[in-house]
Amino acid sequence: MKIPLVDLKAQYASIKDEIDEAVNRVISSAKFILGEEVENFERKFANFVGAKYAVGVGSGTDALYLALRALGIKNGDEVITTTFTFVATTEAITLVGAKPVLVDIDDRTYNINPDAIESAITPRTRAILVVHLYGQPANMDAIVDVARKHNLYIIEDCAQAHAAMIKNIHVGNFGDVGCFSFYPGKNLGAYGDAGAVVTNNEDLYKKVKMLRNHGRESKYIHEFEGVNSRMDAIQAAVLSVKLKHLEEWTRKRIENAKRYNELLSGINEVVVPYVADNFRHVYHIYAILVPERDRVYEYMRESGVGVGIHYPVPVHLQPAYKYLGHKKGDFPVSERVSESVLSLPMYPELRYDMQEYIVSKLKEALHR
CATH class of the missing domain: 3.90.1150.10 (Aspartate Aminotransferase, domain 1)
Incomplete structure (x- = not known):
């Protein structure tokens, strides 16, 4: 018997007609970047997570990077995170010029150990980047207590944790901002790279939305330098279908x-x-x-x-x-x-x- 680690072919077979219709709809519209499909998915995903706002971006790595930038994390700052994670977590920190400060994990959940965070805090510490590894939520009550005590931001890396909850509250809502990946193999996966940033802070929402699109709100007027991290309409259409399931x-x-x-x-x-x-x-x-x-x-x-x-x-x-x-x-x-x-x-x-x-x-x- 041959059994793959993940079987995306089986998933596609179960929703083939819905997926084909969604992809063909986008191709027929000839509107491929952002637009109505992305806006519709952003609304649906924000509602699913229970957050006020969601911004569709190019990948989960981009989501982390944009969240850090929107929070003003920069050169000379430190961000505490787990050493037991995929490298995208720490890449995002260094991409904004900050230093990743690594700590050990809890021996049962394999998530960041809240007891190890406080001893890693220095005058340069600006944020804690929490990873909900494997789909298991981290101990957010303890982490939030540390963050409040030291006036630190919390970024949640929810790349593996779509629909994960603590006391019926979806991950991504415990910190200042939550970051999701829609890499194809994820529990909610696109047919290519895609990601999302969720937040309940309107200012952060507006900042991330501009950052993903070259720092602009209107065409050819750029308030600051951003990046190109716009979700494709085809990915949004696929994700909207999958979100229902x-x-x-x-x-x-x-x-x-x-x-x-x-x-x-x-x-x-x-x-x-x-x-x-x-x-x-x-x-x-x-x-x-x-x-x-x-x-x-x-x-x-x-x-x-x-x-x-x-x-x-x-x-x-x-x-x-x-x-x-x-x-x-x-x-x-x-x-x-x-x-x-x-x-x-x-x-x-x-x-x-x-x-x-x-x-x-x-x-x-x-x-x-």
Whole structure:
């Protein structure tokens, strides 16, 4: 049996007619950049998230960059974030000229450890960039307390957390601004790159909207230098179709995660995802910890199971961030997780018999 890590073909087959109609509508209109399709999606997505405003942009990385710029983060500033994340999180910080200040993660959620944030604050600290990793919300109550105490901005990296909630409040609403990616493999994915910034602050909304379009509100009148990060109309049309199905897909992901938990319950070597009370984990990635991860990974790939590793090298050990001066051992929890983490196939169309096969191959790999 061949089982991919993500199956976008299966998703497309389930909504083919809706997608084809939406894409053809845009092509027939010959309006490809921003416009009515993007505005419609922005309204729908803001409503879905429960935020006042949403701005469609070119990618999740751009969303982070534009949010930081809109907040005035600049050269000489410091932004505290997790070392256990995809590099886009820290790239956005350095792109605005600021310095990423890395801290370790919680050993159960793999999100930023709130207890580690306060000791990393300096007079140069301007913001905390929180990542809701794998679709599991970070401990926002504790993080908001630290931010308020020290008068810091909060940017939420929600790239993997569409529909994730804490006490029925959608991520992206706890800080000053939330940033989403619509990379094709995400829980809400476009058919190319796209992203969004959400906020409840009108001034930030207006600033991000201008920044994404060369710093202008009207044609050829530029208030400041911005960038070209405009969402394509085709991506907006695709996302509007998919958004209607996102809640159903999320429920199926959660059901699949529960089935994995049951199937894995008798395997002592495996650590399954932890979920705190009143937190809604949406399982963009179903990540487990296993011994001898690399050997297990290779065996499962050879057995036709598309497992992944998110992520094998924390940011502080990446060659690109050697200049920060970190060494192995600086963030032991992140390093331990990076050496043990394994992502199992996860998508709404995943069947029970497929999960049984995946777990059977995992057992074989562990007990060889």
